[in-house]
Amino acid sequence: MANEIIVIGSGAAGMSAASAAKSKCPEAKVTVFTEDEDVAYSPCAIPWGIEGKIPWEGLVMHTPEFYAKERGIDIHTRTTVESVDDESKTVTAGGAQYHYDSLVIATGGKVFVPPISGANLKNVFVVRTVRDGKNIQAALKDATRVVIGGAGVIGLELAVAFKEMGKEVTVVEMMDQVIPRIADRDMADVIQKDLEGRGIRFVMKAPLQSVNGQDKVESVSAAGETIPCDVVIFATGVRANLEIPKALGLDIGHLNAVIASPTMNPYRRGRLVPDIFVAGDLVQCSSAVMPGATMSQLGSTAVKQGMIAGTNAVCKDKVLFGEVASPWVSCIGDNQIAGTGLSKGLASWYGIDVAEGKAEGTTRARYYPGGLPYRVKLLADRTSHRIVGGQIVAGEGATGRIEWITMAVVCGMTAEDFLVKAETAYCPPTSMVRDPVLWAAEDLIKNLKQ
């Protein structure tokens, strides 16, 4: 039984691992090292923190003092792990050495900032930590014009928050649609149109070429245009932090993340490393939809992997991590947009042809007050007719429904089987008597025949 557990990283994965280890094995000594000053917060909540909808204190679930006192977990904040020696099973951090029986590496990812000039100017930010959020909030006090690089869900959530704060907001996106990769263009366009209606400007097919200014940001260049601005935010995707895994010689997959077993152990030259565990944004996952690797990098995945890593770090009674369809949801303006499994873009990355089925309805019975628009699509592989993904844009109720579609994807249901087996719960204030997902399945089956 492992008694000394070291966790590197204090995000969703790291703190879930630490808490699970201590909860399954109360006599274990659990120590967390983190470069961050805050622990156990949700980076996904930062847009609402900046806007002031959530107080920063509320956003941080627990303090290091809480963990020490209530859970018996020792957290070293603002502490860099200098090295790990897995022969002697020691971690060197803040100049001291610490022994471990099991080590959990949950160092997450960092925002990818494109290598362009001016990216290190004052008032250029990424959004990853509470400190980032507070710094952006402070900088916005004297700012009127904000440019966001990247029209992914975080970029768009931020765009709405800044607009609500009265700023002029321009979103610059390299691709030709918002929420590229995980959302299809028709669903993404609903969101973009709504945000344009709120006065947010989009510059599409425009990689950021440079950030310009003397000692602080004055403009950005994109698509041959110079866009004046006071603040720039990079919301350009997350890359795994691989310093420690690479120093330990752990196997890195072709998506540039750590390969892990279902028990969340890494490998070294193809061999499982039993006393090291990995969890969170630095892990390469297996797809539940198509054979092969995929990245998940979701908070929900990080928590799940963290709990599994922490449990297996102390218990002989192991728990397993499965494959991922990676359902996601984002609240952008008046819409919720959600997806699961493959989008058309992701399907083409797997080389497969998909058919789609679409439907539109309302989130409540048509005659019930307060119903909101509800669009849904399902995608199926043309060869097997298996449902491989789904997307929803709706005013409410997207989360549970995307989890429902996820279960159908993960169980490998064909479109035809889904239409026979799917049942929906009806009450006028919460649903239509026939949920639009079922209409989408009908449309999908029709299109699969063509």
Added chain:
Amino acid sequence: MANEIIVIGSGAAGMSAASAAKSKCPEAKVTVFTEDEDVAYSPCAIPWGIEGKIPWEGLVMHTPEFYAKERGIDIHTRTTVESVDDESKTVTAGGAQYHYDSLVIATGGKVFVPPISGANLKNVFVVRTVRDGKNIQAALKDATRVVIGGAGVIGLELAVAFKEMGKEVTVVEMMDQVIPRIADRDMADVIQKDLEGRGIRFVMKAPLQSVNGQDKVESVSAAGETIPCDVVIFATGVRANLEIPKALGLDIGHLNAVIASPTMNPYRRGRLVPDIFVAGDLVQCSSAVMPGATMSQLGSTAVKQGMIAGTNAVCKDKVLFGEVASPWVSCIGDNQIAGTGLSKGLASWYGIDVAEGKAEGTTRARYYPGGLPYRVKLLADRTSHRIVGGQIVAGEGATGRIEWITMAVVCGMTAEDFLVKAETAYCPPTSMVRDPVLWAAEDLIKNLKQ
């Protein structure tokens, strides 16, 4: 190809059948007979119609004139089908004879009124048709005290509506919990407590013994008590209308409803009857959870069966009805309560032992404003560890999540497999980073080991 289609019944099943038949085969002649004066409305919406939240005109989706003009469907309202002769394939209705190639019987059910004295007094009602709703609304104008017989979801939705209208409301229930049979006591108690807090009175373990009064209701007797009242509503469950199926000699199952094939054809002495179809509340279904028969009697099931019956009535390219887990949801006061598959009560009807797993959380991230309480339980068969049911009581978001659990039930997932495979979509305004369903699954696995 069948060209003359007759549908008996104009509820969700009947109108779905008529519309599907006409849509798949535009040249077919589709005729509907109904005793009702309105068609194509949702009986589930009547409580909100009585309260005035939905205008009666809005609640009726389409008029007979709309069906005639827009869909080419001929509807005979207030018309009783006197007989069906399936030798000559004719229906006699309103004194005239009509030929059919395919007949759809969708005559639904009627509210069971216990055989007690006074049940036919003035101001005693059931809730099934728009006419019932309008009559109740009219009677309530001069009423201050209402007794509802039956604490199922319709009874409780009505209780809240009447209370909102300023009435004194007493619910009389034969069993010792509200929403008996389909909800477990702990979940049902949350609802009862909320309604008691609103001033609704409950008299439990009390079958209605009599309705008392001279020419109209003055009181009811239950549990040895005399409860004065001006209006009585029976919300005491629905029994299948079997007059026509019995006259045709169709096979009736042990749950006193019509046995149907997956194509929605009935049987006669064990032989499929190919030119007759059945759909809706009069059909006995097969359970998706346990081998054997079950009743569904949900609007969503009626629509699905109706569409299948109507399609197969005209098409060689058949579609199939599957087994049912019968997910349901109801909005009662500030709570949504939803369930799927087996409750503990239904499990005991199958003779099986279940373990349960429970969790409580909030409908949004804990720190996000507006989050509401969210309780969930999962039930699994102790022998196979298969998830056989789930229930949710939450302030919002119950519908999609119960559909998600339904998919797991229908796919036959064990609790252990569910915990490995289930993924949830996270965004602070719509969900916790780890959905309480996953905590319930952990609790369930722990309890299955005991």
